[in-house]
Amino acid sequence: MSVTAKQRCVVAYGNVQAAEHEQQTNLALARWLAQILGWSFADFRSEGWEPTDALYFVPTHTLVGEERADLGISGVEDLLGGYVQHAFMATKAISHPLISRARGQPDGWNPQFAERVREVVLAGLTVFDLEDARQAATEGLRSGALRVKQVQACGGAGQSVLRDTTDLAQWLSSLDASSCAQGIVLEENLEQAVTHSVGQTLIDGLLMTYHGRQHQAQNRHAEAVYAGSDLLLVRGDFVDLLARDLEPQVRQAIEYARVYDTAAALSFPGFFASRRNYDVLQGLDAKGESTFGVLEQSWRVGGATGAELAALEVLRERKAVKAVRASTHESHAECTLPQQAQVLYRGLDSRGDFILKYAQVDDYDC
Known part of the structure; x- marks a missing residue:
């Protein structure tokens, strides 16, 4: 770029x-x-x-x-x-194939993408039809618990875990043709899960590549929601990030994200992005074995963008700096802010609950 x-x-x-x-x-x-x-x-x-x-x-x-x-x-x-x-290409719907003989399929669907990322995503399916959802969930539960997601939702919202037929019946009763037409993802549920963030941001000729961890917290409705990200951002491309001393699981998350990113470029004509962020989940599957999988992409500003801008400011001002640690935070309670914090929002969320969003630089040339 x-x-x-x-x-x-x-x-x-x-x-x-x-x-x-x-x-x-x-x-x-x-x-x-x-x-x-x-x-x-x-x-x-x-x-x-x-x-x-x-x-x-x-x-x-x-x-x-x-x-x-x-x-x-x-x-x-x-x-x-x-x-x-x-x-649909901008949602998590692309991460999985459709069921066999799917009743619902959006215009522009390219089955080659799911094939290209098959080894770097969790086991799962995408549906765009109510009966397809019923069939996919019924069959999927035979292999273990399923996490079901509305593809338009973000930040951990619009998700449920199905563990048995009672959960299945309750979930199906909440669906209608319209919500299904937007797309629903059904994939294996991981326990003790950690979300890695991997991505690249190109702004005014400066390319940053990063990895990090997402954090979750419970809101006042006892729902697990996005609470922030800690990122290590380097000046340059993936080769510059991989040249650092990284833990094996971090390297795996980065490589999985690169496969997903390349598949998008090959599968979706006309696609381009200056911000490419990928969530990679690490956890235990139904057999208790460690598993990795890319969950979704974000080709727009997102929860970690504040950390990216904080790093950009340092890298532009200090040409010799090669790496920056920066973070974003989302709190549902008022708190004392660090002196260097950049407040992004303080007010009410869409449900009328208080939320505070801010970003900060934690270290550089680290």
Whole structure:
């Protein structure tokens, strides 16, 4: 990926259907990025901003179809995020194949992707039809517990674990044709699971490659939700990250993510992304054996983007620095912030609960 540096205007581009806290977080990220780059800033929703040919977009979502051309985006140099031709390609639906003789299949579905990533994902299936969901879940439960996920959900929401026929019946009763048409993933459930984050971010010609861990916490509804990420980001490509002294499981997570990333480039015509983030799960399967698998991709700003921007600021200001440790945090209770913290959002989430989001640099040249 190569770009030509030039003075631009960073535009926060929000999906009007996104939750208000997500739009406000996106505004904060875009405004912070403009400060780091020394560029101007505009909010797409404001009436006062003027479109130019030197815009750099920070969308809340992966761009789909004609949206890219409508915004005048030609490639990775024009946005922090990514582009796909069909909406399902931006979701976890792509990680698994359809069931045999599937009743539901979206336009643009490419079975070659699932084949290319078969060795680096968990055992599972994707469905787009209610009867397909019933069949896949019934058959899948014979091998052990299943984790079922709505593909449009994020941050750990929209998920359930099915352990028996009672769970299955209750889950099926909550579904309808419309929700199934959006896509549902059914995959083996892992215990004692840890989520590795692996990815790359390219901004204004500077490429960062990273690995890290995600954290979860319980909200006041006793649900496990995303609570933040700790990242090690290096200046350069995967070869620069792999040159470091890494634990074997971290290396495996990185290699799995690279396979998934390459498969996307080969399988989805027109796809490009300046932010490529992959969640890789490590845990124990139904037999108690250690298992790895890429869960999903994020070709848009996400929970770890704050850490990426914190690292970007250091790497731009200190040309000799090769590596940065940075983190993001999401708390459902007010807390005392570290002095260097960059607040991304403080307010209510989509359910009316308090949430605080911030990012910070923890160390560099580590």
